[in-house]
Amino acid sequence: MLVLFGFGSTSSASIAIHDDRAAAGYWTERNPNGDALYLTQDEIISVNQAMREKTSSLTDLLSYPQTVDGAEVKELILSAQQDFRGEKEPGDHYDKGGMMISQEDYNAAQDNCNLEAVPASTAICYGVVTMRTDMRLLPTSKYYFDDKSFQHYDDLQGTALDPCEPLLVLHTSKDGAFAFAIGRYYKGWVSIGAIGFAERANWEKYVSPKNFLVVTDHKKKVHVGGTWDVLFQMGSIIPLKSAKMRNGAYQAIVPVEVNGHLSEARVAIKADNTVNPGYLPCTPNNFVRQSLKFLDDVYGWGGMEESVDCSSYVQDVYRSMGILIPRDADQQELAMNHSVSLEGLDKAARYQKAAEAPVGALFFKPGHVMLYLGKDDKGTPLAIHSISSYFTFPGGKAQKHYIRQVLISDFTFQNGKAVPTIDGMTSIGSCF
Known part of the structure; x- marks a missing residue:
């Protein structure tokens, strides 16, 4: 049962998919080319530069x-x-x-x-x-x-x-x-x-560390000095003292503030599946694996509640592979290297464009962004996203559901004007 936060009632209505389609293996096992590179790291550097030229929301700090x-x-x-x-x-x-x-x-x-x-x-x-x-x-x-x-x-x-x-x-x-x-x-x-x-x-x-770890889990706490924890989200980069491991751990550098000045703590970070030395390869399967690590996390407006909203969610997934897209959904839509406009298309044509999109592409509608997983066994295109709310209309009366979580859904859920998401989408964008 779905709790309608803020309304004190429950409903059986929910847009979230919880069956086998909510597992990474469902998507990776059906894609024989899932580990093929979309982009090399050199190509990603060029993509990042192109996006910075399209939007002032991204800043090249060094220049x-x-x-x-x-x-x-x-x-x-x-x-x-x-x-x-x-x-x-x-x-x-x-x-x-x-x-x-x-x-x-x-x-x-x-x-x-x-x-x-x-x-x-x-x-x-x-x-x-x-x-x-x-x-x-x-x-x-x-x-x-x-x-x-x-x-x-x-x-x-x-x-x-x-x-x-x-x-x-x-x-x-x-x-x-x-x-x-x-x-x-x-x-x-x-x-x-x-x-x-x-x-x-x-x-x-x-800004540009020679050797670094990328946080690949949805969130990771690093113990510093045995006295406190520092929280990182997916895609964070942590500088390393060197590329070499010692006793199965990386020797990381964690910044510390001392009387306003930057100091540093040396921290041993275990080599496991929560971190990676350098960015992950940019592949369809990594978009699937990374995005599903957030599944069921709470929706966090602007990063509140130690979590992600729709745009920071897809940004974290992308940056774990080194693609530095803007923070807000409207700027993300403007910055995409490849964009397919859905303006003027009917429902059938919109679904056709969705089905043709590459895994990891971003689907945009006003105020919201979703990451494409692919088509399920019935041919239905599905996306994963961090969503705040949606509407149903029992008896013709609008009812707002604050679901507030990262979930997988199709594109039939509606906004407050009873417009299905597939009809409200403005474009499909990608960097590859």
Whole structure:
């Protein structure tokens, strides 16, 4: 039975598939070419460059200028506010305690952007994320929930950053608690306490390490110094001291913040199926295996709840193979190297295009993205995705189901306007 989160009732309706089609072997065993390369690593480097040229949401950190004009810094800060840019009032938002965000709180968050202190020319500082942390639209630790009793969607949450992620730091909030930063995939405010600042030469080894591990499980905790755990999600890269193993373990470098400065801990990470030395081969079967490692995980808006939303989910799968797609679904759709528009097609033609897509392709509809697994034994195309909700219409009345999980489904589930997903999809995109 499916619990309808936030509605206090249950229903037998569910779009999730839980039979043998929910196992990686179902898909890999039926694909005789499943281990053939889509792209070599050299080709992936070219693909990544092509995507960076298509969207400003991806940043080549190494080539970013070392000084930035103050007007540009202000524009970056304002554009990172997204829907809050230019808004004079907070709207109906609630904090963790269920109290409405006051005008005073909102004014303080906007004022904390410290725009008046942006100099005419800003020298870039270099930082490395030392713990999984949030990147926010405004420099405040207050949550902005639009429902005081259903607190899973913080409207100030941009994304979550993994440890070892390099950052360009452009500005500091008025209270000194947040840094405005540019990452590989996103721009926003990060807690100062989660950043270790470094000289550029040391920072560069996190941007482009010579030897590194890729986290290949959906999430992995690394024990540091026997005293605390550091959480990584799939696709995170962890620099290595060398390519050689010692006693069945890799000698990894984990960043640590000490009085604001970057320090490092040497950590032995066991050689097992949760990590890989370098990126995984870009193959159909690896798209299947990697995507199914998240199956049944909770939906995590903007990386909340130590999990993934629809776009961070497919981004994690792709980056485990070295393909660095944008963070948000609309930017992912724009950045695809190969795109098939579904505009103007009828249902039959849409299904035909879906069936022709390569395994691992991304299916887009407004506000959502799904990863294609292939056709099942009945010829039905199926996808896996991290989905928040869908609608049914018993008796003609719309009923919203907050399913909030990573699941496999077909394309018949409906949105709030009773449009089946197959009819609402805008394009099918891939990088191969």
